[in-house]
Amino acid sequence: MTNESNSQPVIEARQLDLTFETNDGPVHALKDVDLTVEKGDFVSFIGPSGCGKTTFLRCIAALEAPTGGTLSVNGMTPDEARRQRAYGYVFQAAGLYPWRTIAKNIKLPLEIMGYSREKQQERVKSVLELVDLEGFGEKFPWQLSGGMQQRASIARALAFDADILLMDEPFGALDEIVRDHLNEQLLALWARTGKTIGFVTHSIPEAVYLSTRIVVMSPRPGRITDVIESPLPSERPLDIRDSPEFIEVAHRVREGLRAGHSYDE
Amino acid sequence: MILVVFALVLWALGWWLNARLAAGPQADTRAVQLLVPVIFGLTIVAVWELLVRGLNVPLVILPAPSVIAARFADSLTTLWADFVQTILKGALSGYVIGCSAAFLTAIAVDRSEFLRMGLLPVGNFVAALPIVGTAPILVMWFGFDWQSKSAVVVVMVFFPMLVNTVAGLRETTAMQRDLMETYAATYWQSFFKLRLPAAMPFIFNGLKISTTLALIGAIVAEFFGSPIVGVGFRISTSVGQLALDMVWAEIVVAALAGTLFYGAVAAIERAVTFWHPSQRK
């Protein structure tokens, strides 16, 4: 289920450029980005702020329009993919609507996409189980902890069964203990669903623990400096983080980050 | 003179009682928080009564509360007719028309960035003007009856409501809008599912401000001409006849109407925006 490239890649970027025009002149958010993501990959994007990792994810989601190069998602343009509801997006904050219960928040995309009432009910039930929130459907978001809210927002992204999951620092605002727990759950979920996941983070252990591939990026201009294939097995208990392989990969990531940064300081 | 002394003693007593209650262990309970202002209000009314009697203040300067209450009880039919004319016909109809018009305008404005940029400063500017001054013009156009009062109210509530609704419809975060974008939601889907619910606290703010404005508009417009019924009419004619007890009775009517009107809107607000941090318990 993991690294099998059967037909076309899920995400393919060639010479991707994105330049923002600002009052202080143009800012190269992305420059010459080449990347291929196969079905079932768990790809992390890591780098200091301003390296374009979030921008790249937003380009995939058609929330940002590249100014050069080509980008395809499932063989379509990102905007076509968006219209076909090809991906679920998880933001940095849970962003649940406070006037809706957890269950109704998860129904939100289903309502917009025109699912039937029974189908909505069924989906809500199954994704709540998937993120371990059974019994919290009737609560309002502000009655739950931050970690639970973020799980609900993941459930919301899973509800309509897109085969790509894009996550933009989804656990960045949570404390480390909650974060470890959610990382573990996310891996289990990925193993169960076989989705393709794009995951933005600035935590090296998180990236190494979760990913099959780690994309190291650096700023000014935003670009990819290294792509690391993880040698870790797909079965990953939390204590794998103490293993020599893990430390080896983490070291490589850190080297990559430092190399990208060197001429800056 | 005894009554005056008694008034002072009563005032001291009331204050002492409140001071005890406020410093007491039960000060944070709902009952005490309700009781203290009630004691304060009752003390004021009692002191007012005693001072007016004790100092023989003439009726044309300040009638005693008991006189006002008697006048109120005697004139229930007149007061009711005035209430219907000014509050129900004038203020309420204008409130409904003005607020709905502003709401619809806000939705139209919201679709165009350019319109919003232009209309918002103008709306803010107009909202600060003494709009009640349009009353003589509108009375001239729409006649003396409640229609002109309603028109004044429409003009008065329109801009505060417009500005609040437009501001409310903008009150979504970039992230919430991006989320809708990732679902490829249509304009109206994101309007009804995101922007309208998010705007509700602002919309209710506009609605609450407008309740008071509506009553002010309806009453003041009657000073510029009215049929021989209405709160504003009764106030201005009773003032002319120096029947201050009647004036005070009408003021009680206006105060009750204002509080109830505002209270009703606030109650609906609590039900609709229960999720907002200011309403959560």
Place this chain on the structure above:
Amino acid sequence: MKSVLAVLTVVAALVALWYAACVPMNIKGVLTEAERAGAEVEPASPRERREASAFGLVAKNGFAIPATWAQERPRLPAPHQVVIELWDTTVAQNITSKRSLVYHGWVTLSATLMGFVIGTGLGILLAVGIVHSRVMDMSVMPWAIVSQTIPIIALAPMIIVVLYSIGIQGIIPKAVISAYLSFFPVVVGMVKGLRSPDAMQLDLLRTYNASQSQGFWKLRLPASMPYLFASLKIGIAASLVGAIVGELPTGAVAGLGARLLAGSYYGQTVQIWSALFAAAILAASLVALLGLMERKVLKRMGMA
């Protein structure tokens, strides 16, 4: 820059709408005058005209359109008529003249300012009391909040008459109305402002063992400034409305309210509109002045 353009566009659209509205509003009056002057109008009988729709009349009597913007006593005066009247009654008049809007404006403004100063002064004092005394907070604050929901302006006519009957007249009664109208918004806003420092900031002062008055001058008062200015702007607008309404019931002869009332008695629509615009300009300038002070003060305090 783009927003200036947008505002100008909206204003231009409103002015255009105003000119357009003058045509159907005034057409009947214009046709009556034209008929008296011997012109051919369609339909000829005044009775039919009274029943006809304004738009139909405009369509049939296109020649009369320019006249709808130049009537002596139109139902709706055109913008330029109001502007000319404003010019004639301000710049072109001696400011001590009874016909000068500057004079009338000053009469209203002086009452407004006097009342505003008294009202805000007392309002701030009460707010300070409320913040420092729990009894006052619990007794008075609910009533101050309730007072915001009732049209207390209805008291205005009575205050004028009562003060008159005990021999006080002129500027004071109007100032009293202005004062109590600006009083309550300032109390409510200022209490909110004085309470705006958060627990951490208050705790910090406690670690310094600061006294109540030190806490007030160094933390609460500065923190309340944005709230104070917000409620001052509401208060000055309310004060102006109070002064204008205060001029209505006694048939005052001077002041913008008196101009409005006189205009409505004699059907002088242009005069009403110009008084209305004078009041609007006055309100806008007062609010703008406070806004300017707000920016200055907050900037000096490093809050803006």
